Amino acid sequence: MITIKSSREIEVMREACQLAAKTLHFCGQNLRIGMSTEDIDKLCHAYMINRGATAATLGYHGFPKSLCTSRNEVICHGIPSEEDILKDGDLINLDVTPLYRGFHGDTNATFLLGNVKPEHKKLVDVTQECMMRGISVCGPGARIGDIGAVIEEYAHDNGFSVVHEYCGHGIGRGFHEEPQITHFGKKGTGVEMRPGMTFTIEPMINLGKRHCKVLNDGWTVISKDKSWSAQFEHTILITEDGHEILTLFRPEEWKPEDAKL
Ligand code: MF3
Ligand code: CO
Numbered sequence: 001m002i003t004i005k006s007s008r009e010i011e012v013m014r015e016a017c018q019l020a021a022k023t024l025h026f027c028g029q030n031l032r033i034g035m036s037t038e039d040i041d042k043l044c045h046a047y048m049i050n051r052g053a054t055a056a057t058l059g060y061h062g063f064p065k066s067l068c069t070s071r072n073e074v075i076c077h078g079i080p081s082e083e084d085i086l087k088d089g090d091l092i093n094l095d096v097t098p099l100y101r102g103f104h105g106d107t108n109a110t111f112l113l114g115n116v117k118p119e120h121k122k123l124v125d126v127t128q129e130c131m132m133r134g135i136s137v138c139g140p141g142a143r144i145g146d147i148g149a150v151i152e153e154y155a156h157d158n159g160f161s162v163v164h165e166y167c168g169h170g171i172g173r174g175f176h177e178e179p180q181i182t183h184f185g186k187k188g189t190g191v192e193m194r195p196g197m198t199f200t201i202e203p204m205i206n207l208g209k210r211h212c213k214v215l216n217d218g219w220t221v222i223s224k225d226k227s228w229s230a231q232f233e234h235t236i237l238i239t240e241d242g243h244e245i246l247t248l249f250r251p252e253e254w255k256p257e258d259a260k261l
């Protein structure tokens with residue numbers, strides 16, 4: 001079932017999503033070479049709790065932490081750990097999902113640490129542009145397949161591949177609702193978008209081949225060929241005349257107290 005959110009529900013979604021945007025910005029600003037991904041988890045957890053939210057990932061199907069931290073060849077669902085140390089030249093994706101007043105906001109971004117190779121910088125830029133192109137085709141009457149079509153085209157034009165096994169998703173009271181949003185596909189196919197739908201677009205783009213595997217921890221997804229991978233994610237709302245990016249970071253809304261735990 002695809003839920004259509006009422007205007008009251010959309011108001012709360014907006015708040016949950018803006019908290020997600022601020023949490024991601026806060027965690028990103030606090031990244032330092034030499035710190036562990038466990039350090040980021042502690043910051044992320046405290047940031048959400050102190051603002052009346054909980055971390056939706058914590059305990060989700062047994063996931064043990066308050067965000068996903070996916071470095072280099074890790075595609076998604078990396079588990080924060082004391083042993084996982086940020087190094088010069090790394091790419092790291094932070095994926096945060098606060099649950100606030102009954103609604104989820106889901107957003108992620110890939111950050112560059114120190115002296116990153118040009119091909120990795122390009123991977124990150126292209127992945128962000130893939131997400132933005134996917135968002136740009138969204139509006140009433142468009143179809144879910146339109147998103148994947150533009151993402152796949154832009155990724156392939158740049159010589160990269162699109163991960164198939166993990167997708168965007170409807171979101172609201174549920175973390176993962178219908179429909180599934182694949183990041184590949186055919187224009188004009190799939191569910192038609194309607195005002196009040198909220199879903200994520202979160203392409204995972206690999207420098208090498210698209211294939212992936214899950215490590216023995218049951219969570220960490222890496223590329224089979226160990227090529228590096230990037231991802232960006234926004235939660236969006238379909239409006240009467242187009243779309244709204246609910247998790248867009250708004251610098252003018254960033255207050256001094258937002259920079260503190
Ligand atoms: N935030 C991820 C998403 O974008 C889901 C993480 S689920 C977890 O859908 F269990 F791995 F945390
Ligand atoms: Co998501």
Ligand code: CO
Binds near residue numbers: 097233
């Ligand atoms: Co996410």
